Amino acid sequence: MDRKELFEKKTLIKLNDKIFPCPTSAAMELIGGKWKSVILMHLIDRTKRYNELRKELPSVTERTLSLQLKQLEKDGLVSRKVYTKKPPLKVEYSLTDFGRTVVPVVQAITEWGITAAYEKGEFIETKE
Numbered sequence: 135m136d137r138k139e140l141f142e143k144k145t146l147i148k149l150n151d152k153i154f155p156c157p158t159s160a161a162m163e164l165i166g167g168k169w170k171s172v173i174l175m176h177l178i179d180r181t182k183r184y185n186e187l188r189k190e191l192p193s194v195t196e197r198t199l200s201l202q203l204k205q206l207e208k209d210g211l212v213s214r215k216v217y218t219k220k221p222p223l224k225v226e227y228s229l230t231d232f233g234r235t236v237v238p239v240v241q242a243i244t245e246w247g248i249t250a251a252y253e254k255g256e257f258i259e260t261k262e
Contacts, residue, residue: 150209164209165236169194169202174211174233174240181215181228203227211236 135145140157147154154160165171169191176182176190187199194202206212211233217224229237251257
């Protein structure tokens with residue numbers, strides 16, 4: 135079935151044991167919410183440890199970051215690698231091959247966010 139047929143036949147999509155009426159709602163199941171796309175954006179350039187992500191996302195709670203990373207891992211967008219050979223325990227997160235397919239989408243969302251900030255908001259300088 136090609137993409138045009140998906141819409142013409144009003145095909146439903148089953149993903150994560152849920153039924154979605156269109157591909158957009160299925161995609162939002164995987165990357166929607168306040169933090170998933172933000173986390174993905176921070177993993178685009180390289181693998182990061184949990185604490186690196188925490189520092190880069192100071193307004194997300196530890197619990198939320200942990201839950202969102204687990205969900206992204208479950209959905210196959212992020213891989214989690216645990217190193218236990220020597221203390222302290224080291225955990226790294228990176229995009230999977232499937233996760234890399236969403237990079238252009240996340241980058242487009244980021245670009246649109248910049249446009250929205252210029253059009254509807256403002257940029258505020260921070261002291262770092």
